[in-house]
Amino acid sequence: MPENSTLPIESGPAPAEAIKPQSPGQTADAPAFDVSNFSLWYGTRQALHDVTIQISKNRVTAIIGPSGCGKSTFLRALNRMHEVMPGTRMQGSLKLFGEDLYRPGLDAAEVRRRVGMVFQKSNPFPTMSIRENVLVGLKLNGIRDRALLQERLEGSLRMSALWDEVKDHLNRPGVSLSGGQQQRLCIARALAVEPDVLLMDEPCSALDPLATARIEELIQQLRLRYTVVIVTHNMQQAARCSDRTAFFYLGRLIEYADTRVLFTSPANPQTEAYVSGRFG
């Protein structure tokens, strides 16, 4: 129609949408997650109460707290993994770079492609080789391009500091690696799909001190490219490798501050009691 050719500007996308990508701003502390008044229930039991928190981009945020405080629940809510359990219910809003992750019609699988996760116990797929383990996320999401797969394979393994150890036997089973290597393989697998965020649920709790040190070193590398949220039982670990720390207790966010501040001069007496080892 003639209108289309004569009035290209009006018939284009709405101005608001055209502007949107620039709006989050490129300041260093731009929030990745913007969570407000977020509550979550398992059946009738409320596991999270009114959590409001902003998690910065390209930072490592640690979540600490005693067992059962809701820290893992909160982490799993960030990529909707809690939905695996039947009977969960949430309220409030949870946005990633401005997009509501719980918006109706948004597939949980889509959310998880952008928000990767590493678990407490390393879980490489037992039937797959190292190579297959790293690439499984890409392949099952329909990527066939060999050059791209090869590039991601090497890139992810380098990023997870495993490349030099495995490059000569990529066809060996993933489960033939040591515990620490398996966990780094799981990190590589999560990175291969190029998520924006990497969630880590006590990634070192099953590892020995040396393997733990390697993973912590790795986390420092990862923050250059990813936003990392790590749940940990180990307060020294939170102090060592995070920029900001959130303390959860009984399903509530008690305090959230720069890690150094939270560990040296916490504002809340409960936080102080916990970080000084008086309970938990």
Added chain:
Amino acid sequence: MSADSYNQARPSISQQARRRWVSRIVTALMGLSALLVMTPLFLVLYFLIREGASALDWHFFTQLPKPTGEVGGGMANAIVGTLVLLGMAAAIGVPIGVMGGVYLAEYGGERTNDVIRFTADVLNGIPSIVWGMVVYAMLVVPFKTFSAYAGGVALGLMMVPMVMRTTEEVMLLVPQSYREAGLALGIARWKIITVIVIRTAMRGIVTGVLIALARVAGETAPLLFTALGNNFWSHNLSEPISALPLQIFSYAISPYDDWHRQAWAGALVLMLLILVTNLVVRMLSRGRPQS
């Protein structure tokens, strides 16, 4: 025995001796029971070999049954018939059974699963001749002919509940953490199940299928009025087909010594088939553990 003998801190010498004897006797009794369990297998093998081995020659595997009164011949058609029937049974029983098991393990709600499991367990307990009658009414009567199809369907239906329950069991053995790892990569659920969970459980599923096949391979009752049996090569699956158990049955009730010997040989072949299957199953399930 008085109560205080229990309360004594240390049993007397005679008590200790008595306990040792009781222990020895009970251990011996249990060992004997275990031996009794194994004897039938060896007895069966012994008689099958004693009676059947002499008739087990090249002709047995390559020739058709000879007409009444003539000596010699073999069961080639029955052996092939059994393989054809097992193939058809697997074509029906494996996909339905495996998919049903996957549903039970991955999708079904608690209530529906209870109903399905109960139904499968009842089906597993149905006498095999009843399956034969059901398929007779379903396929033989309407099409007015005994057929290989009917026999395959009867065996296949028998396999479904067996394969379903074993599939479910081995799928549930796959740790939840693999499913979660897949979900966390943004992989669709059905792909996680087919590519990751089923692949991990594959060895167990194959084992279950082989056990089910071995069980139906020896079934005679469901074939009596479905596949019926014959004495020549079957070229058409909508006509009767022979099977080892059927041939054994008809030879065993015949009045001829030569046929009796062949029936023994047939039983020996069937037995060896099942023995080999079980050995394969053992080899498969002994491989590397699942996690």
